Amino acid sequence: MRFLKNILMGLGLVFVLGSLIFAVQNTGDVASVEKDEQMDNEVKGYRISAIDIPKDLSFAGESVPSDDPEIMERVDREFLVNTYWQSNALLLMKRANKYFPIIEPILAKNGIPDDFKYLAVAESGLQNVVSPAGATGFWQIMRATGREYGLEVNTNVDERYHIEKATEVACRYLKNSKKKFGSWTLAAASYNAGSGSINKFMGIQKAEGYYDLLLGEETGRYVFRILAIKEILSNPDKYGFDIAQEDLYNSVPTFTVEVNEPIANFADFAKLYEINYKVLKRHNPWLREPHLNNNSRKTYAIAIPNKGYYKIIK
Structure with a gap:
C-alpha cells in the first residue's frame, strides 16, 4: 500500500509540474505575440515610400526636361537622398529662416534669380565651412577668386566669411557666367566646376545646355541637388516634415x-x-x-x- 501511495504522489507531482511548465510556456507565447504585434504597429507608423516628383520643376525660370527618363531618374535620386536624410533637411530649414533674409535682398539687388539662394545651401549647408580644396564660407569661394573680386583674404581678415560681402561676390560671378553661357543652369554648373571646365565639356560634346552635358559625378548632380533642396525647403509638409515657426532659427539684431x-x-x-x-x-x-x-x-x-x-x- 505504501508503495502504491508513493507512486500516486509522484504522479501528482509530475502533473503539477507539467501544468506549471505549460502555463509558463503559454504565457511566454502570449507575450511574444503581443511584442510582435507592438513592433508591427511601430513599423506601420513609419513607412518609407517612393516620392512623387513634380512634373513642372524649374530652376531660375528654366524648365527641367521632365519627358527625359534619364533626367528624371537623376532628379529622383536627389529627392530621395535629401528627403530621407531627415536630420540634415531639418537643419537646413532652420538655418534658412535665419540666413535667407540676408541673402535674398542682395540677390534681388543684383538681378540674380531668387533660386540661387538654394545654391548656397547646396554649397555649404549655410555654414562657414572650408572644403578640402580651400573653398571657404557660405558660398565656398576660393582664395584667388575672392581676391579677384575684391575681397580681403589673409590670415588676419578673410571676407569670404562675411556673408553679405561673399554674397555680393557670388552675384558678380554668376552674372558673368550667365553672360558667357546664356543660361542660369549653366551658370550654376560653372559655379561648381569652373567656367573653364564647362566651356571645355561643351566644346568636346558639342552640347548647348546643362541637361545635355555628360559631366563628372559632382557637377552632374549639382543642379539636380539644388532643385531637390528648393522643392523640399519650399514645401516641407508635402515631404513629411512637421516643423513650426518657433522651431526655426532666428537672426540676432x-x-x-x-x-x-x-x-x-x-x-x-x-x-x-x-x-x-x-x-x-x-x-x-x-x-x-x-x-x-x-x-x-x-x-x-x-x-x-x-x-x-x-x-x-x-
Missing part, C-alpha cells in the same frame, strides 16, 4: 561699429559693448585672429549684438 585703427585685443574690445570674445567672433567670423592689424587704417564695420540680448556671465 545687431548694430555696427566702425573702426579705422588697429585693435590690440578683441576680448577687451568686446567688453566695451557688454559681450564676450566668443559672441563678438560669432557675429564677425571674418575676423580671423584675436586682434586686428589694420596698418592701412582701413575702415571696418564690426557687428555688435543689441544691448541686453546676451546675458554674459562675468
Whole structure:
C-alpha cells in the first residue's frame, strides 16, 4: 500500500509540474505575440515610400526636361537622398529662416534669380565651412577668386566669411557666367566646376545646355541637388516634415561699429559693448585672429549684438 501511495504522489507531482511548465510556456507565447504585434504597429507608423516628383520643376525660370527618363531618374535620386536624410533637411530649414533674409535682398539687388539662394545651401549647408580644396564660407569661394573680386583674404581678415560681402561676390560671378553661357543652369554648373571646365565639356560634346552635358559625378548632380533642396525647403509638409515657426532659427539684431585703427585685443574690445570674445567672433567670423592689424587704417564695420540680448556671465 505504501508503495502504491508513493507512486500516486509522484504522479501528482509530475502533473503539477507539467501544468506549471505549460502555463509558463503559454504565457511566454502570449507575450511574444503581443511584442510582435507592438513592433508591427511601430513599423506601420513609419513607412518609407517612393516620392512623387513634380512634373513642372524649374530652376531660375528654366524648365527641367521632365519627358527625359534619364533626367528624371537623376532628379529622383536627389529627392530621395535629401528627403530621407531627415536630420540634415531639418537643419537646413532652420538655418534658412535665419540666413535667407540676408541673402535674398542682395540677390534681388543684383538681378540674380531668387533660386540661387538654394545654391548656397547646396554649397555649404549655410555654414562657414572650408572644403578640402580651400573653398571657404557660405558660398565656398576660393582664395584667388575672392581676391579677384575684391575681397580681403589673409590670415588676419578673410571676407569670404562675411556673408553679405561673399554674397555680393557670388552675384558678380554668376552674372558673368550667365553672360558667357546664356543660361542660369549653366551658370550654376560653372559655379561648381569652373567656367573653364564647362566651356571645355561643351566644346568636346558639342552640347548647348546643362541637361545635355555628360559631366563628372559632382557637377552632374549639382543642379539636380539644388532643385531637390528648393522643392523640399519650399514645401516641407508635402515631404513629411512637421516643423513650426518657433522651431526655426532666428537672426540676432545687431548694430555696427566702425573702426579705422588697429585693435590690440578683441576680448577687451568686446567688453566695451557688454559681450564676450566668443559672441563678438560669432557675429564677425571674418575676423580671423584675436586682434586686428589694420596698418592701412582701413575702415571696418564690426557687428555688435543689441544691448541686453546676451546675458554674459562675468
